[in-house]
Amino acid sequence: MILFIADDILFTMKCLENNAENIKEAIKVLKAGGVIAHPADTCYGLAADLMNESALKRLQQIKGRDAGKPMSIMLPAYLKPKISQYAVLNEFSEAVCEKLLPGPITIVLPKGPKIPDYFFPEMPTVGIRIPYDAKTNDLLMAFNGPLITTSANLSDQPVCCSCQDVISVFKNNEHYPDLLLDGEIHGACLPSTVITLENDRVRILRPGPMEKEQMEAILGLTAE
Numbered sequence: 001m002i003l004f005i006a007d008d009i010l011f012t013m014k015c016l017e018n019n020a021e022n023i024k025e026a027i028k029v030l031k032a033g034g035v036i037a038h039p040a041d042t043c044y045g046l047a048a049d050l051m052n053e054s055a056l057k058r059l060q061q062i063k064g065r066d067a068g069k070p071m072s073i074m075l076p077a078y079l080k081p082k083i084s085q086y087a088v089l090n091e092f093s094e095a096v097c098e099k100l101l102p103g104p105i106t107i108v109l110p111k112g113p114k115i116p117d118y119f120f121p122e123m124p125t126v127g128i129r130i131p132y133d134a135k136t137n138d139l140l141m142a143f144n145g146p147l148i149t150t151s152a153n154l155s156d157q158p159v160c161c162s163c164q165d166v167i168s169v170f171k172n173n174e175h176y177p178d179l180l181l182d183g184e185i186h187g188a189c190l191p192s193t194v195i196t197l198e199n200d201r202v203r204i205l206r207p208g209p210m211e212k213e214q215m216e217a218i219l220g221l222t223a224e
Helices: 020-031 053-063 077-085 091-100 136-143 163-170 210-218
Strands: 004-005 009-019 036-039 044-051 072-074 105-110 125-129 147-151 179-182 194-199 201-207
Touching: 009 020, 020 036, 020 044, 020 136, 020 179, 044 053, 044 136, 044 163, 053 147, 077 091, 077 136, 091 105, 091 194, 091 210, 136 147, 136 179, 163 179, 201 210
Parallel strands: 009 179, 036 179, 072 125, 105 194
Antiparallel strands: 004 009, 036 044, 044 147, 072 147, 105 125, 194 201
């Protein structure tokens, strides 16, 4: 457990080894509407229960992000065949999801029927992630459903690549994660590559770990 003193007030953030026992502790936090920080296949992320509106608001407070700026969701690998519950697919987008997921990529798609009405209601789309990182999938499997996901940093600030980075970012912040899973980031430590699919074309909205050439090779088409 990490102890901090900020503005003469003592507070704590749990920092736990990313193992099976502590993932159970993280699930308790998530089910109670809390927010956790965890290592993923891209960078450190913040996660909260998609089906809990108060959890979304708490996540926005911690992130310091405007309520109108959308966040993505991540699904466990076993829900890949059921992406259509969370996003509207056509033949093209279904094929892209099949080839690129799981991976360090977010695919922006029209919202599906299981996206709650309170989840960024002004936005007709949602970003979908299925991480390939084993520990992140352990977390998602244990939670048994989708989680809201965003990088573990303050809005518009650099991403976190280690447990100590997360601690440094939030130790002087009024709002901070309820639990922090410690672990290693494998790879470049970048936010996910973000793409959108329009008129059977792939457009890159944000470059990231999956580079344009790699994506084009996997898909067999040109990305914009």
